[in-house]
Amino acid sequence: MLVGEAMIRDVSAVFEDETVETFIHICLRKRTAGLPVVDEEYRVIGFIGETDIIKSAVPSYFSLLQSASFIPDTQQFVQKLEQIRDDMVIDHMKKPPIVVAEDDTVMYAADLIIKNGLKMVPVVDEKNRLIGVVTRIHLLDVASHGKIKE
Amino acid sequence: MDVLTVTLNPALDRELIVENLEIDRLHRVKNPKYSVMQPGGKGINVSIILSGLEIPSLAIGFLGGFIGTVVEERLREISPLISTAFVHLDEETRENIAIIDPANDTITEINSVGPAVSEADLEMLLRRFRIGLKRASVVVISGSVPQGVPEDFYAQLCLEARAEGKIVVVEAIGELFEKAVESGAVTVAKPDLRGVQQFFGKELSQLQHYQAAAEEVISKGSKMAIVSYRIEGDVIATTEGSWLFTTREHIEHSHLLGTGDSLVAGAVQNLLFSPDDYFTAAKRAMAAAIAESAFLEKLRITNEEIEKSEAFFSIEKLR
Numbered sequence: 003m004l005v006g007e008a009m010i011r012d013v014s015a016v017f018e019d020e021t022v023e024t025f026i027h028i029c030l031r032k033r034t035a036g037l038p039v040v041d042e043e044y045r046v047i048g049f050i051g052e053t054d055i056i057k058s059a060v061p062s063y064f065s066l067l068q069s070a071s072f073i074p075d076t077q078q079f080v081q082k083l084e085q086i087r088d089d090m091v092i093d094h095m096k097k098p099p100i101v102v103a104e105d106d107t108v109m110y111a112a113d114l115i116i117k118n119g120l121k122m123v124p125v126v127d128e129k130n131r132l133i134g135v136v137t138r139i140h141l142l143d144v145a146s147h148g149k150i151k152e
Numbered sequence: 153m154d155v156l157t158v159t160l161n162p163a164l165d166r167e168l169i170v171e172n173l174e175i176d177r178l179h180r181v182k183n184p185k186y187s188v189m190q191p192g193g194k195g196i197n198v199s200i201i202l203s204g205l206e207i208p209s210l211a212i213g214f215l216g217g218f219i220g221t222v223v224e225e226r227l228r229e230i231s232p233l234i235s236t237a238f239v240h241l242d243e244e245t246r247e248n249i250a251i252i253d254p255a256n257d258t259i260t261e262i263n264s265v266g267p268a269v270s271e272a273d274l275e276m277l278l279r280r281f282r283i284g285l286k287r288a289s290v291v292v293i294s295g296s297v298p299q300g301v302p303e304d305f306y307a308q309l310c311l312e313a314r315a316e317g318k319i320v321v322v323e324a325i326g327e328l329f330e331k332a333v334e335s336g337a338v339t340v341a342k343p344d345l346r347g348v349q350q351f352f353g354k355e356l357s358q359l360q361h362y363q364a365a366a367e368e369v370i371s372k373g374s375k376m377a378i379v380s381y382r383i384e385g386d387v388i389a390t391t392e393g394s395w396l397f398t399t400r401e402h403i404e405h406s407h408l409l410g411t412g413d414s415l416v417a418g419a420v421q422n423l424l425f426s427p428d429d430y431f432t433a434a435k436r437a438m439a440a441a442i443a444e445s446a447f448l449e450k451l452r453i454t455n456e457e458i459e460k461s462e463a464f465f466s467i468e469k470l471r
Contacts, residue, residue: 006232010228011228011232011234011235011236012224012228012235012236012237013210013235013236013237014236014237014238015237017279024276028240031216031240031241031242032240033221040283042283043283043286044283044286044287131287133235134235
């Protein structure tokens with residue numbers, strides 16, 4: 003099975019110069035936890051998720067720890083969140099983004115999702131423009147019906 | 153992406169088929185097929201019909217809340233040829249309820265008001281519109297707008313689309329539509345006369361009023377105007393002349409659902425391949441509307457059905 007058959011053709015994205023606050027707003031309203039980041043040509047230049055914002059709001063050594071229970075001061079974390087609210091998403095996104103093409107196999111997309119601990123991978127065309135997304139839950143659905151190897 | 157459709161006030165369309173509908177009485181829907189829930193709003197409808205004609209489109213606009221999510225997911229289920237990039241709002245998307253009574257040949261419609269839109273939401277939409285424009289050759293802007301959208305917003309969208317060299321098709325009514333037409337940036341204009349028979353401050357009752365309205369649109373810079381004349385007719389005006397298209401057979405009022413959007417989709421389909429041939433686009437539009445009118449529900453018509461319908465109307469030159 004190819005990505006083109008399992009993808010969601012939703013090209014909702016956040017622009018590189020939109021703020022962290024805008025990103026949070028879009029996610030809340032869309033009930034999603036992450037979005038591709040695009041430039042003015044709709045090329046995918048990054049990906050931003052809740053985890054990226056949390057990482058930006060805690061001390062850098064946090065990434066070495068496995069659990070949020072190690073955060074020394076939640077108050078400090080909340081204050082940092084307020085500080086980065088007006089930052090542009092480009093400053094907090096993951097780059098380069100992990101992307102797949104419409105004619106990649108679903109197996110390949112699943113491999114990327116599992117190995118990188120992702121919930122979603124943007125699908126791009128030959129010019130790297132966003133044409134949709136593949137989500138982990140959709141892949142689980144396809145896999146559980148035995149369609150992934152077709 | 154060939155076509156960009158803009159639906160600022162989408163809806164969840166609920167169609168119920170109830171025989172002998174009466175006010176103040178309990179009715180039961182006899183068959184689950186007679187209670188249908190699907191994405192609606194004029195631009196979205198055009199995207200759906202285009203997908204049946206194998207034309208990809210990107211649908212943008214505003215959606216909100218739980219109903220908005222249902223609309224978006226259903227839309228994606230319909231066809232992989234429809235891509236979505238809606239701006240989501242806090243308030244719920246509206247519902248349009250249509251009760252079709254085939255026994256009495258009536259459609260009773262109840263449309264709720266859409267959510268409120270803020271200036272920030274409009275900005276977000278504008279940015280997505282501008283980017284979407286780069287990937288389309290035809291832009292369809294259609295339907296009503298939610299609260300908070302200024303009266304010149306359609307005009308603004310049209311001017312931006314025309315500046316990018318796009319074919320702009322608009323169907324709406326009221327000041328919003330008139331301002332868009334007056335901007336001179338609308339390529340194909342279709343007033344939505346379902347609720348009112350008034351256009352540019354004039355009442356429309358006789359054929360010559362409809363013809364004058366269509367010709368006034370052309371005088372403002374549009375290439376084609378399509379003005380519905382009674383149930384079975386359409387007045388078409390282009391820079392070359394005016395015509396009355398009339399169906400050869402009677403169309404039941406209860407079969408009118410979706411015909412206006414099919415008409416727009418038919419015109420768009422033709423303009424994609426022959427961007428300067430408006431008269432042929434009008435004929436394709438009329439055939440598409442007639443094809444749609446064969447069904448009680450709003451269904452996706454096929455190219456074959458459109459082609460078969462081409463013989464079902466007559467053309468009379470008015471000017």
